[in-house]
Every structure is written in C-alpha cells, then in structure tokens.
Amino acid sequence: MLCCVCKEKPATVHLTEIKNDKMQKVDLCEACAKAKGVNESSFALADLLLGLGASQEIEQSSGGVEVKCPKCGFSHADFKKAGRLGCPECYATFADGLESLLKTMHKGTRHAGKVPEALRSQRDFADRMKTLQKKLEKAIEDENFEQAAILRDEMKKLGGKLPSTTAK
Amino acid sequence: MKLDDYLVAPGEIARRKGPHDRIVMSSRVRLARNIRDGAFPGWAKKPERVRILETILPAVEALPELKGAFSESMDNLSTLDRQILVERHLISREHQARSAGSGVVLNRDETLSIMINEEDHLRMQALRPGLQLRQAWTAIDELDSHLEKQLTYAFDSNLGYLTACPTNLGTGIRVSAMLHLPGLVLAEQINAIIQSVNKLGLAVRGLYGEGTEALGNVFQVSNQMTLGESEATILERMEKVLAQIIEHEENARGTLVEKKAKMVYNHIGRAYGILANAHSISSKETMNLLSLMRLGVDLSLFPDAERALVDELFLLTQPAHLQKQHSDKLSAEERDLLRADMLRERLAKVARPTVRSKGTNGGGLDKADK
Ligand SMILES: [Zn+2]
Ligand SMILES: [Zn+2]
Numbered sequence: 001m002l003c004c005v006c007k008e009k010p011a012t013v014h015l016t017e018i019k020n021d022k023m024q025k026v027d028l029c030e031a032c033a034k035a036k037g038v039n040e041s042s043f044a045l046a047d048l049l050l051g052l053g054a055s056q057e058i059e060q061s062s063g064g065v066e067v068k069c070p071k072c073g074f075s076h077a078d079f080k081k082a083g084r085l086g087c088p089e090c091y092a093t094f095a096d097g098l099e100s101l102l103k104t105m106h107k108g109t110r111h112a113g114k115v116p117e118a119l120r121s122q123r124d125f126a127d128r129m130k131t132l133q134k135k136l137e138k139a140i141e142d143e144n145f146e147q148a149a150i151l152r153d154e155m156k157k158l159g160g161k162l163p164s165t166t167a168k
Numbered sequence: 169m170k171l172d173d174y175l176v177a178p179g180e181i182a183r184r185k186g187p188h189d190r191i192v193m194s195s196r197v198r199l200a201r202n203i204r205d206g207a208f209p210g211w212a213k214k215p216e217r218v219r220i221l222e223t224i225l226p227a228v229e230a231l232p233e234l235k236g237a238f239s240e241s242m243d244n245l246s247t248l249d250r251q252i253l254v255e256r257h258l259i260s261r262e263h264q265a266r267s268a269g270s271g272v273v274l275n276r277d278e279t280l281s282i283m284i285n286e287e288d289h290l291r292m293q294a295l296r297p298g299l300q301l302r303q304a305w306t307a308i309d310e311l312d313s314h315l316e317k318q319l320t321y322a323f324d325s326n327l328g329y330l331t332a333c334p335t336n337l338g339t340g341i342r343v344s345a346m347l348h349l350p351g352l353v354l355a356e357q358i359n360a361i362i363q364s365v366n367k368l369g370l371a372v373r374g375l376y377g378e379g380t381e382a383l384g385n386v387f388q389v390s391n392q393m394t395l396g397e398s399e400a401t402i403l404e405r406m407e408k409v410l411a412q413i414i415e416h417e418e419n420a421r422g423t424l425v426e427k428k429a430k431m432v433y434n435h436i437g438r439a440y441g442i443l444a445n446a447h448s449i450s451s452k453e454t455m456n457l458l459s460l461m462r463l464g465v466d467l468s469l470f471p472d473a474e475r476a477l478v479d480e481l482f483l484l485t486q487p488a489h490l491q492k493q494h495s496d497k498l499s500a501e502e503r504d505l506l507r508a509d510m511l512r513e514r515l516a517k518v519a520r521p522t523v524r525s526k527g528t529n530g531g532g533l534d535k536a537d538k
Contacts, residue, residue, distance in 0.1 A: 072207045086211040088322030088330040108396020111328030113339035116316045123325055
C-alpha cells in the first residue's frame with residue numbers, strides 16, 4: 001500500500017477514526033506522517049483528510065485553471081501541501097471548493113455562535129433589510145402596491161441609518 | 169522576562185481542586201482568532217508575522233485579565249523553557265517549534281495562556297482544574313470580548329471567525345477535558361467508549377505517547393466540529409458525554425474491585441514497588457506507574473498519600489521539569505537515575521498499599537471515597 005500523501009513511499013502508519021458513523025482511513029509513510037505531525041497530541045485526522053480532499057475539490061471547481069487568492073497569492077497547490085489556507089480572504093477565493101467540504105466536516109455551513117459586538121448591530125440591520133426585501137417582493141408579486149409603497153418607505157428610512165462601513 | 173520568576177510551583181498546581189478531579193484532571197476551552205489584515209502565520213513571511221505580533225502583543229498585554237502577565241517572543245525563550253510550557257499544556261508542540269514572529273502570554277496563575285502566531289494569529293485558552301468547562305468558557309469568552317475592541321478580527325457573517333484551517337472555522341472553539349481513565353483501560357472497555365464518543369462527533373486521544381498508546385491512562389476528549397452550532401450547544405454536548413464517561417469509569421472501577429480485586433491490587437502494588445525502589449526509571453514507565461498509584465489513592469489503598477502528591481510527581485518527573493531541577497545538562501540516562509532518586513525520596517514516607525479485607529468480596533474499596 002502506498003502513502004496517500006506522496007504516493008511514492010510505502011505506507012507504514014495507518015489511522016482510522018469514526019466520525020458520524022463513517023469510518024475514515026488514512027495510510028501514510030513514515031516521512032509524511034512526521035511532516036503532518038501525526039505523532040503529536042494535537043493531531044486531528046480531519047485536518048489531514050481535509051488537506052487531501054479539499055485540494056481535489058478546489059482543483060475540480062476551478063476547472064483546472066490555477067486560482068490564486070488576489071490578496072495573498074495562495075493557490076490550491078499550496079493548500080494541498082499545507083492543508084491550511086493563506087489568509088482570511090482565501091475563504092472568498094476558494095468558496096466553491098470549500099462549501100461541500102465544510103458540509104462533511106461540520107454540523108452546518110452557517111455560523112451559529114458568537115459575533116463580535118461591533119458587528120452585531122450591523123448584522124441585525126442586514127437581517128431586517130432582508131426580511132423587508134422579501135416582503136416587498138411578495139407584495140409586488142401580489143400586486144399589492146399600497147403595501148409595497150409602505151415597505152419601500154420603511155426600507156428607505158432604515159437605509160438612512162446604514163452604517164458607513166459595511167462588515168462582511 | 170525570566171520564565172522562572174513566573175512559573176507556579178508544581179506542588180501548588182497539583183493541589184488545585186475542582187469538581188470530579190479524581191477522574192477529570194483539567195478542563196480547557198480554546199478559541200482561535202485571526203486579525204482581518206494579514207496572512208495566516210503558516211503562509212505569512214517573517215516580516216509580516218513580526219508586524220502581526222507587534223500589532224497583537226500590546227493589545228493582549230493591555231487586557232485587564234493579563235495584568236502582570238508573563239509575555240515573551242518565542243525566540244527569547246530557551247529550548248528548556250519552551251519544553252516546560254509544553255509539559256504544562258500552556259503551549260502546543262507546534263508552537264514550541266516557532267521562533268521570531270511568534271509569542272506567548274501567560275497570566276500569573278497559569279489559568280490563561282495566549283499563543284500568538286501559532287497556526288492562527290491568536291490561540292487563547294482558559295484552563296481550570298477538574299470538570300469546569302463552563303467556568304473556562306466564561307473566562308475565555310470575557311477575554312475575547314475585551315480583545316475584540318482592540319483588534320479587528322477576521323469574521324464573516326456566514327462562516328463566523330475565519331481560521332487558517334477550515335476545521336476550526338465558525339466558533340473557533342475547542343472544548344476539551346483531560347481524563348484519567350485507568351478503570352476503563354484495565355477493564356478493557358476503553359476502545360468501546362472511544363468509539364461511541366467518536367460517533368457523537370467528539371475526538372478522544374491519548375494525551376501522552378505516540379500513535380495509539382495512551383501513557384498514564386490519560387485521555388483528552390474534545391469537540392471536532394466548530395461550525396453550524398453555538399458555543400453553548402457544543403459545551404452542553406461535551407458536558408453530557410463527560411458525565412457519562414465519568415459514570416462508566418466509576419462503574420469500571422467498582423466492578424474491577426468487586427470481581428478482579430487481585431488483578432487490580434497486583435498492578436497497584438507492583439507500581440508502588442517499582443516507583444518507591446527503582447534506581448533508574450524512564451519517563452514513560454513513570455507515567456504508567458503513577459497512573460496506577462493514582463488509582464490506588466482513589467481506592468484508598470494509600471492512607472497517607474494524597475492525589476496531589478501523585479499529580480505533582482506526574483509533572484516533576486517529565487523530562488524538562490526534571491532538567492529544571494538540576495543545573496548541569498542531563499543525558500536521558502542521567503535523567504532516569506535522578507528521576508528514580510526523586511521518586512524514592514518523595515515516596516519514602518508513603519507506606520505500601522494496604523488492602524483491608526472486607527468480608528467475602530475480598531476487596532478494600534472504600535466506597536465512601538466516591
Ligand atoms: Zn508519503
Ligand atoms: Zn488569501
């Protein structure tokens with residue numbers, strides 16, 4: 001059996017982990033196991049699988065064209081090597097390839113935890129605008145123009161309070 | 169700064185008490201954070217890492233929680249000091265290998281530690297003795313809320329806190345507990361437990377040793393998923409699972425003493441015999457034997473020894489801590505001799521384990537200790 005990272009040397013380190021009822025298996029050669037820090041207590045198999053799986057996903061989603069992060073110059077070849085991204089902006093650059101991966105790795109793909117306080121009010125604002133926008137579309141569809149006008153006014157009023165810096 | 173002026177004495181750390189500390193040695197909550205402007209440490213070139221460190225360090229040092237803290241760039245720490253911090257679980261092995269452009273900040277009682285430019289710009293952890301996940305979370309959440317006012321974090325409303333590795337994305341939280349599970353190991357139930365805990369999306373691994381071996385029967389349980397659920401939900405699941413593991417461990421100990429008393433006492437008696445009489449002993453063997461002795465203390469076989477003594481020795485006998493007590497640079501062989509010397513001396517006043525026979529079960533388990 002060949003090492004699944006370098007595909008050159010014979011695999012001598014075999015790891016399995018059961019996660020969500022799925023058995024995951026990785027076979028590594030001594031050198032790659034060491035390079036990936038397999039012997040360390042902080043090692044997570046998911047990290048390793050991610051490095052292997054994600055780079056393929058990203059490669060496919062880019063249609064073979066080399067995509068580079070405009071901010072930091074990170075490419076999917078780099079991801080394959082490191083199993084880590086280059087900078088926060090990389091998440092936007094490689095969004096398509098990462099999506100399905102995040103699904104297999106996490107409980108969901110939308111953040112449900114803490115939000116920095118400075119962004120909380122902006123987030124509330126965005127949520128309210130979105131709700132109004134949906135109501136407006138529905139009103140137009142129903143040809144309820146009176147309701148639509150009211151909603152437009154409401155959005156305009158809210159829009160006046162739009163924060164100058166829009167957080168991502 | 170000189171680390172020695174800050175380090176808390178191992179004996180003091182070992183005497184810290186927490187709920188369920190006969191099984192749960194410590195609780196820890198770690199948060200991963202990154203600042204918006206800057207490549208992740210693994211990709212950033214050295215000048216950028218230094219710039220990021222210089223941005224983050226003053227903000228961290230100014231936090232009220234870290235008044236009078238130890239704060240240093242990794243390149244100013246000796247190899248030995250770094251190893252000491254690893255043995256105390258205050259920095260990771262990954263961080264140990266870093267140099268210029270990375271830093272570490274520790275509060276005075278070593279309950280908060282901040283790694284700067286580890287895998288992420290910030291890895292912040294709160295540590296508590298025993299089972300205190302919520303207390304650890306509250307402490308690190310507060311620190312994080314103070315810090316977010318000084319730094320602009322990389323945060324996305326859909327993906328949450330952006331991290332170098334997508335496995336930490338979202339909450340960036342890693343909740344973990346260090347467990348001493350000799351009962352489950354001796355009863356050969358540990359693998360079944362690990363598998364069922366894995367199925368709940370939690371990871372279990374030996375904290376010491378390589379590959380699958382778990383030296384000292386010490387295991388770490390932690391969450392793996394960080395995106396798609398809140399910190400509170402993650403904490404709740406961990407608490408439920410830990411309560412179950414604690415129960416299984418207690419049951420395993422009870423059953424062992426009831427059904428296989430001779431086997432258990434044989435292990436504990438031999439462990440004491442070697443620890444108290446050896447003239448050369450490796451760090452690995454020491455960990456495994458101290459684990460059995462710790463079990464013996466829990467089973468009231470050592471009336472004049474406290475768990476704190478065993479826990480103190482557990483830390484003091486590790487390579488860097490042992491080296492720290494001697495001025496000359498020690499070889500591994502010399503360490504084994506000095507380790508044995510220390511153990512003989514510290515255990516000289518501890519009488520050998522005594523088993524009080526109790527009717528027909530042949531065991532001396534003092535149930536009152538539960
Ligand atoms: Zn290989
Ligand atoms: Zn990038």
